[in-house]
Every structure is written in C-alpha cells, then in structure tokens.
Amino acid sequence: MFTARLNRIAAAGTARRFARIRLADGLMVYVRAQRNALAVEEVYLPAISTPDTDAWSNRDDSVHLDVPVDAVRELIEEHGGEHATQDDVDFPPVDYRIHPRDKYGWFRVTRGTEPIGRIIRRGTSWEAIGSGSTRWSGPFADFDQAGRYLLELAALGTGGDCDxxxxxxxxxxxxxxxxxxxxxxxxxxxxxxxxxxxxxxxxxxxxxxxxxxxxxxxxxxxxxxxxxxxxxxxxxxxxxxxxxxxxxxxxxxxxxxxxxxxxxxxxxxxxxxxxxxxxxxxxxxxxxxxxxxxxxxxxxx
Structure with a gap:
C-alpha cells in the first residue's frame, strides 16, 4: 500500500509543527518529524489504538515518541491506508511520488509508475540522481527542489549524465x-x-x-x-x-x-x-x- 503523505513527511519533515494524515476510515493521525526521518518524533492518535509492541512503548501522556516510520506506516495500512483527500497547506500536491527510504538512505522517486530517480539527504541539503545516471546532482535546498529537478530530467528524456x-x-x-x-x-x-x-x-x-x-x-x-x-x-x-x-x-x-x-x-x-x-x-x-x-x-x- 502506498502511503504518499507519510513518505513525504519522512523525507521533508514538518518544520517543527504537527502535520495531519487523514486515514481511509476517516480517523486522523498527527505527526511531527525531522527531515530524512527514520522515526517520527511525536505521534498523536486520537481514538486510535496502537499495537502492543516496542515501537509504540515510548509515551508521554497521549503522545507516542520516536516511533519508527515503518510502524506508523503499518498502522495506517491497518486502517485502509491514507484517504484520497489530505491537507495540502503543508504539502502541496506534486507530480512525483516519493517512496519509503531504503537501507542506503535513498528515497526512490517515480512519476506515476515510471522510475525517474532517487534523492538523498547529505548534511543540510539534498542531492538527486536520475534513473540510469551515474552522477549525483545538487546540492538542493530541500526535498521538493530535488524532486522537481528529477521531473525536469524526465521531461527531457535524459537520466542526467550531462551538464x-x-x-x-x-x-x-x-x-x-x-x-x-x-x-x-x-x-x-x-x-x-x-x-x-x-x-x-x-x-x-x-x-x-x-x-x-x-x-x-x-x-x-x-x-x-x-x-x-x-x-x-x-x-x-x-x-x-x-x-x-x-x-x-x-x-x-x-x-x-x-x-x-x-x-x-x-x-x-x-x-x-x-x-x-x-x-x-x-x-x-x-x-x-x-x-x-x-x-x-x-x-x-
């Protein structure tokens, strides 16, 4: 199941604010995360029960702390995935899709179902590499600039091994x-x-x-x-x-x-x-x- 909004939050962060994820069954998940996150700093789940696992064991009153992104994704999938309608104030819709971070720290990016490249955070900035390319490009100030750059390469029909x-x-x-x-x-x-x-x-x-x-x-x-x-x-x-x-x-x-x-x-x-x-x-x-x-x-x- 594709959790597009959670994937974007894990890559881009929430600028120290809570962002809301609407679930397919109408319930809400509120999360706060840093950029390039492997774990969500805070998760608030009104009216949602969590699994009795170590991933959800760290709590401060009603807020779960340092929850692995994969555990949040599993919880979302248990409720039918993400709702088609989300808040676009924090994360405007874009023409690419970000996939979960892999073990190398890369976020795979697609345009529809077409792979167009990968992005990675290095220090305080981001780099991108087009599909079929052997050379990283950047630095970009944020995740969206790197994603838009990959869209440019895809529109031009090149993987990016050119100046x-x-x-x-x-x-x-x-x-x-x-x-x-x-x-x-x-x-x-x-x-x-x-x-x-x-x-x-x-x-x-x-x-x-x-x-x-x-x-x-x-x-x-x-x-x-x-x-x-x-x-x-x-x-x-x-x-x-x-x-x-x-x-x-x-x-x-x-x-x-x-x-x-x-x-x-x-x-x-x-x-x-x-x-x-x-x-x-x-x-x-x-x-x-x-x-x-x-x-x-x-x-x-």
Whole structure:
C-alpha cells in the first residue's frame, strides 16, 4: 500500500509543527518529524489504538515518541491506508511520488509508475540522481527542489549524465531551435531570430542568450556543470534597436537553475515574436533599474 503523505513527511519533515494524515476510515493521525526521518518524533492518535509492541512503548501522556516510520506506516495500512483527500497547506500536491527510504538512505522517486530517480539527504541539503545516471546532482535546498529537478530530467528524456548546457540544448531541440556557443566560448548559449535560430549576418540581428550563474558567488557563469540550488539562468536579449540608435544588449528575466524547460519555452516565445517579447523584457528591465535607483537613494533605516 502506498502511503504518499507519510513518505513525504519522512523525507521533508514538518518544520517543527504537527502535520495531519487523514486515514481511509476517516480517523486522523498527527505527526511531527525531522527531515530524512527514520522515526517520527511525536505521534498523536486520537481514538486510535496502537499495537502492543516496542515501537509504540515510548509515551508521554497521549503522545507516542520516536516511533519508527515503518510502524506508523503499518498502522495506517491497518486502517485502509491514507484517504484520497489530505491537507495540502503543508504539502502541496506534486507530480512525483516519493517512496519509503531504503537501507542506503535513498528515497526512490517515480512519476506515476515510471522510475525517474532517487534523492538523498547529505548534511543540510539534498542531492538527486536520475534513473540510469551515474552522477549525483545538487546540492538542493530541500526535498521538493530535488524532486522537481528529477521531473525536469524526465521531461527531457535524459537520466542526467550531462551538464546544464546539454540539457538546455536538448530542451531547445524539443521546440525546434539549435543554439550556438557565443563567439567561440563554451559559456553562453545563444539563439538568433533567423530560421531555426540562425544568426544571419552580424550581431545587429536580434538574438537571445542564456547562461547559468551562481547567485552566491556572482562570479561563476557557466553551462558546463549540473545546476545547483544557488543557480539561476540569466537571459540576455540583444540586437539592433531602432529606438536606441544601434545594437543594444540588456538583461531579461531570470529562472531557477533547475527550470530548464521554462528557459527553453521563453526562448521559443522570443523566437516566435522577438519584437514583442523584447519590448516586454525591456520595460521590465527599466522598471528594475528605476526601483534600484530609488532604493539606493533612500536613507538607511
């Protein structure tokens, strides 16, 4: 029996609060757990009897302490499993399923019935490895970022033994575009406005570029490694601009490092209507610049 909510709680924790699990027979189980838990710190069971076993022997009044996750799972299964309707305030629904932690500390992750990888907690962060891959990726700040990253890999049809640039190239191929390495470097990936993204003569033609940037260091720009939790994709839009009197280049929107398909979708939208997307991005860039100027002019609080 699949206990999806308990599995997520055991992986993600409850942020020092109690989370409620609704059972198939309508009864409730209240649990509090740390992330990556093998045992649930506290279990409150109103109107539910527990087995007379060592797993449930540690009590403080009405609360059971340090109950193994497997014992809680067995209790849930005895009541018909988890109810189809749960509280989504604490754990919003996602497109992947987390399976119980195995003896190696891995949580197997599936999309429907399709295995898409595994995640593991290392220290205070998480790492992920796609199905068929031999290389762990991360660190990710939390369990959900690692899970969403595996969904990205699954959507692109790759197990993950490739770097961020290769993943973006694959995503762009899915929308009919072939990017170019910018001016002979191995960093920026660029797309022009010509057929299939070709530049045409000269950089005065419209183009768009993407690169992975580490927000913590603000020094490393690359496409030659897997995305990390501190990464973001920086979009730069350039080309001739009649209202600016010549070639202009400016920063467009940014995307989280793992949101590779979103980056490809934005580039595809730009390629379909470069003038429209450019005008919208330029308006947003000017608004950000004015906000920064105004903030710099404010006295310290």
């Amino acid at each position: 961020a640039g290769e993943l973006l190239i694959s995503a762009l191929a899915g929308v009919g575009l072939i990017p170019y390495q910018d001016e002979g470097t191995t960093t920026w990936l660029s797309v022009g406005s010509g057929p299939e993204g070709a530049y045409g003569p000269g950089r005065e033609n419209p183009y768009i570029s993407a690169v992975l940037c580490d927000r913590d260091t603000e020094e490393e720009v690359t496409t030659k490694r897997m995305p990390r939790v501190t990464d973001e994709w920086v979009i730069v839009i350039g080309g001739a601009s009649p209202d600016e009197g010549g070639p202009v280049e400016f920063d467009g929107p940014t995307f989280p490092g793992a949101a590779i398909t979103d980056v490809a979708a934005y580039i595809a939208a730009w390629h379909r209507t470069p003038r429209t997307v450019r005008a919208e991005a330029l308006t947003e860039a000017r608004a950000r610049r004015m906000a920064a100027i105004e903030a710099a002019g404010q006295p310290d609080a």
